[in-house]
Amino acid sequence: MDSFFKHHVFFCLNQREPGASRPSCANCNAQEMQEYAKKRVKQLGLAGPGQVRINKAGCLDRCEEGPTIVVYPEGVWYTYIDKTDIDEIVESHLANGKIVERLLIDR
Template structure:
């Protein structure tokens, strides 16, 4: 069965209370990076059915490795720092199907 999207990307944007035992992706600009990725795939003409969908997610439970995102259908997990990293994930993985090994989180 074909997937409705070629790639479905989920960005953890979870926000924990100050002093929480675990880190929070929201404290690492996750919301801004999700919005940036969404605009970037749209600008490149990659957004929409049959192509790429960028979504927000609650906690993905990879907190200590964050901020995190996951790309389906492969289930490839990434961490990132800034727009340069997001550009590399979009350009390499989402546009050309090549996993960005330097940002990949081990399963």
């Protein structure tokens, strides 16, 4: 069975209440990074059916591992710090099929 998208990318944008016992991806610029990834995918001509879809997600339950991205259908989990990390994920994994080992959550 073929997937509608080659890569379907979910960015956790969950926001917890102040003082919550677990961290929130939203406090790590997740919204900005999701919007940036969506823009980069479009700029590189990778967006659309049969290619890449960048989506927002609620809690992906990997909060303690940093801001979280999961790429399907592979089920590859990433964390990131900034736009440089997002660029590397987009250009290496999404454009060229090469997993970015240094940003993997499951090593």
